[in-house]
Amino acid sequence: MEVVRNLPDEEIISGLKTGKGMEDMIRSLYRGYFESLSWYVMNNSGSRQDAEDIFQEVVVSFIDLVQKGKFRGESSIKTFLYSMNRHTWLNELKRRGRALAREEKYERGQERVEMDTSHQMADREEKAAIASLVAALGDTCKKILTLFYYENLSMREIVEATDYENEQVVRNKKYKCLKQLEQMLHEKPALKESLKNLLHG
Secondary structure (H helix, E strand, O other): OOOOOOOOHHHHHHHHHHOOOHHHHHHHHHHHHHHHHHHHHHOOOOOHHHHHHHHHHHHHHHHHHHHOOOOOOOOOHHHHHHHHHHHHHHHHHHHHHHHHHHHHHHHHHHHHHHHHHHHHHHHHHHHHHHHHHHHHOOHHHHHHHHHHHHOOOOHHHHHHHOOOOOHHHHHHHHHHHHHHHHHHHOOOHHHHHHHHHHHHO
């Protein structure tokens, strides 16, 4: 098996520019720099697979820069690759962070929608159950309670809207209706609490 030696920077740059012995140049880069570059990724929230992916990306970008004459040799290949590796990995972490934040925000939004929907459904069901109980009290009670609690009419306005003689008669009737309703709700404590909130809300 052929042993790949570490090539000097000038030879690697020359080989990458001309494309001559490209495989040897890439092997030399891998042999010389992969371990130190991968160490940085793995010590900054990355896996071995992440390190390999980032190194591949860095090498491809480096070859492209060299072939376009954008690597001027102002620093060593090692320093340049280390800087590219760090920059590429930090960008990847930012991208993942934004994706995770978006996902968490979406999840929180979904939970809130589900909670709001379930509360609204529960409210509707409770109101429907209370309405059916009120209806079971008979037309007279239904009319008085609806006018007072749902339409917010005063006792005087209820007298005017009905055939009752005066406000006291309406008060007495309302009291009896509520007593009757309370007895019906006695067996349904959860509905009783809802009615209390509805009446005093």
